[in-house]
Amino acid sequence: MKKQPDFFEQIYEVVKLIPKGRVTSYGSIAKFLSSAKSSRVVGYAMNACRQVDPTIPAHRVVNRNGLLTGKMHFSSPTKMEELLSAEGVKVEGDQIKSFPDVFWDPTIELL
């Protein structure tokens, strides 16, 4: 029996493949899964990732603006930027510095 739809598993797998110190966007993951329009669903999966697999580095997933939109969903609102900062990702406020520099696109790296 499946605990979660394959859709979610796919997302989690990609997120867990994100190298340390790198980040990606919801849209890129969605696009990698052949559903660029399902970017919102990717974010929803992240929200559920905690109950599925808390080891998922959801903090490495941000929106296309490099903004930590989901930081409020973490244990603490500051947990996300702390984790990113600890991995070498410069974060100012809620936005990632040098976003294109730390950006990791599964459609390019994994392909």
Added chain:
DNA sequence: GCGTTGACGAGGA
């Protein structure tokens, strides 16, 4: 079964 919400993205003004 219907309507609303949501960690988004792209397009248009």
Added chain:
DNA sequence: GTCCTCGCCAACG
């Protein structure tokens, strides 16, 4: 360049 609107898919009430 910024701001607003629409779309898209899945889950929740």
